[in-house]
Amino acid sequence: MAVRDRHRDSDREIFVRWMADHRGIIVKVVRSFTTNLADAEDLTQEIDLAVWRSIPSFRGESKPSTWIWRIAHNRATSWWRGAGSSHAVLDDVVGPSAPDRADDGLLIDRIYAAIRTLPPIDRTLVVLSLEGYRYGEIAEITGMTVTNVGARLSRARSRLSEVLEETR
Amino acid sequence: MTDQPPADEEFDPVVAAWAAQGVAGAAHAQGFDPDVLADSVARAHRKDQRRLLWLNVREFVPSVVVAGLFARRAPNTARPPAMLSAAALVFGVGVFLVVSSLRYQRADRGWGTSIREQVARRLAQVEHRAKLYRNVGWWYLSPIAVAVALVRYGRGEAALLSNPVFFGIIAAMGSALYVINRRIGRTRYESEAEHLRTLLADFDAGS
Numbered sequence: 001m002a003v004r005d006r007h008r009d010s011d012r013e014i015f016v017r018w019m020a021d022h023r024g025i026i027v028k029v030v031r032s033f034t035t036n037l038a039d040a041e042d043l044t045q046e047i048d049l050a051v052w053r054s055i056p057s058f059r060g061e062s063k064p065s066t067w068i069w070r071i072a073h074n075r076a077t078s079w080w081r082g083a084g085s086s087h088a089v090l091d092d093v094v095g096p097s098a099p100d101r102a103d104d105g106l107l108i109d110r111i112y113a114a115i116r117t118l119p120p121i122d123r124t125l126v127v128l129s130l131e132g133y134r135y136g137e138i139a140e141i142t143g144m145t146v147t148n149v150g151a152r153l154s155r156a157r158s159r160l161s162e163v164l165e166e167t168r
Numbered sequence: 169m170t171d172q173p174p175a176d177e178e179f180d181p182v183v184a185a186w187a188a189q190g191v192a193g194a195a196h197a198q199g200f201d202p203d204v205l206a207d208s209v210a211r212a213h214r215k216d217q218r219r220l221l222w223l224n225v226r227e228f229v230p231s232v233v234v235a236g237l238f239a240r241r242a243p244n245t246a247r248p249p250a251m252l253s254a255a256a257l258v259f260g261v262g263v264f265l266v267v268s269s270l271r272y273q274r275a276d277r278g279w280g281t282s283i284r285e286q287v288a289r290r291l292a293q294v295e296h297r298a299k300l301y302r303n304v305g306w307w308y309l310s311p312i313a314v315a316v317a318l319v320r321y322g323r324g325e326a327a328l329l330s331n332p333v334f335f336g337i338i339a340a341m342g343s344a345l346y347v348i349n350r351r352i353g354r355t356r357y358e359s360e361a362e363h364l365r366t367l368l369a370d371f372d373a374g375s
Contacts, residue, residue: 012206019202028189045212052209054279061280074283078290078367080360107185121370124283130186143284144371161178 011055018051022068026051028131029072032115032123033079047075069131070141073124114163122156129153224266231262238319250322254315261311272297284371291364294357301353308349309342 026047034040050071058067115123121142128138135153139146235255242251272293278286300307316338 012210015209016202016206019205023200023202048205048209049212049216050279052206052213057279059280067279070283071279074286077283078287078364080363107181108189111182111185119370120367130183141282142371143282157179160182164182 014055014058015052018064018068022065025065025068026072028127029069029076031112032127033076033120035116043076043079046079047072050075066137066141069128069133073128073141077120077124110164110167111160113167114160117163118156118159122152122159125149125153126156126160129157220269224269227265227269228262231258231265235259235262238315242322245322246324247322250318254318254322257311257315257318261308264307268296268300284368287364287367287371291361291368294361294364298353298357298361301349301357304349304353305346309346313338313342 026044029047030040030043034043051068054067054071058064062070115126118126124142125138128141133141135146135149138144138153139149142149144152235258238251238255238258242248242255245251278289281289
C-alpha cells in the first residue's frame with residue numbers, strides 16, 4: 001500500500017531554502033542542549049524531521065526563522081532520552097569540571113557550556129534573548145507571560161554570568 | 169518592564185561572542201548540503217509513515233480476521249449470540265487499539281502553537297499511553313478472556329474453569345502480557361510523563 005505523503009515539491013523547496021538560510025538555528029539549539037556527538041546527532045535528526053513535517057502547517061504568519069526557533073526549542077526542551085539518560089544526568093556532566101569545558105579559552109564554547117547548566121526552559125529563554133528576540137516575542141514562542149519571561153531571564157542571565165565567571 | 173533585557177556591561181562580551189559565532193557559515197564550510205539533507209529527511213519521514221502504517225495494520229488486521237472467523241462460524245454453533253458477542257469484543261479491541269494509536273500520533277501536530285502548549289499536548293498523549301499500558305488488564309486482556317469464554321460457551325464446550333490445563337495456559341499468557349505491558353508503561357511512558365510534568369510546572373512557575 002502506498003504511503004500518503006502530504007509533502008509537495010514546493011514543500012521540499014521550502015525545506016531546502018530554510019536549511020540553507022537558517023541551519024544555524026538548529027546548530028545553536030542542539031549545541032545548547034547536548035554534550036556529546038551521539039546526542040547531538042539524535043536531536044539534530046529529530047529537529048530536522050520536525051521542521052520537515054511542520055512545513056504543510058506553515059501559513060507564513062510568522063517569519064520562517066521564528067517558526068524554526070519554535071520547533072527546534074520545542075523538540076530540544078521536551079527531548080526525552082528515556083529512563084537512565086535523562087536531562088538531569090546530562091546536566092550533571094556539564095559543570096566546571098566537565099570534559100567539554102573550553103580549556104582553549106574560546107568564549108563561545110564557555111557560553112554554550114554555561115547555557116547547558118541551566119534548566120531546559122531557561123536555556124530556551126537565554127538563547128532566544130541572545131538572538132535578539134524581545135520579551136513579547138519570547139513569551140509568544142514559549143507560552144509564558146511577559147512578566148515571567150523578564151523575571152526568569154534576569155535570573156538565568158545572572159546564573160550564566162556566575163558560571164562564566166567560575167569557569168574563566 | 170521594558171521589552172528587552174536591561175543593558176548589562178558585564179554581559180556585553182557574551183552577546184558579542186554569540187553574534188559573532190557564525191554557525192551557519194561553519195555548517196556550510198563542513199560540507200553541509202540542504203538538498204542532501206532534504207532527501208535524507210524525506211526518506212526518514214516516509215520510513216516513519218510506513219512504520220506507523222504497519223503498526224496500525226498489525227494491530228487491526230488480526231482482530232478483524234479473528235472477529236470475522238467467529239462471526240462466520242456463529243450460525244453453525246450451539247449458541248450463535250455468544251459467538252457473535254465474542255466477535256464484537258475482539259473487533260472492539262482492534263478498533264480501540266487503532267484509535268488510540270492514531271490519537272497518539274496526532275501529538276506531533278499543532279506546530280504553530282507555543283512550546284508550553286506543545287509540551288502540554290505531548291504530556292496528555294503520553295499520559296494517555298501510560299494509562300493504556302497501566303490498564304491493559306481492563307481494555308485488552310479482560311475482553312479477550314471473555315471472548316475466549318464466550319467462544320467455548322457458544323460452541324457448547326465445557327466452561328473455561330472446568331478445564332485446568334486450558335485455563336492455566338490462558339492465565340499464564342495473560343499474566344505475561346500484563347507484566348510486560350505494565351513494565352513498558354512504567355519505563356517508557358510514565359517516566360517521560362514525569363519529565364514533561366516537571367517541565368510544565370517549570371513553565372508555570374512564577375506566572
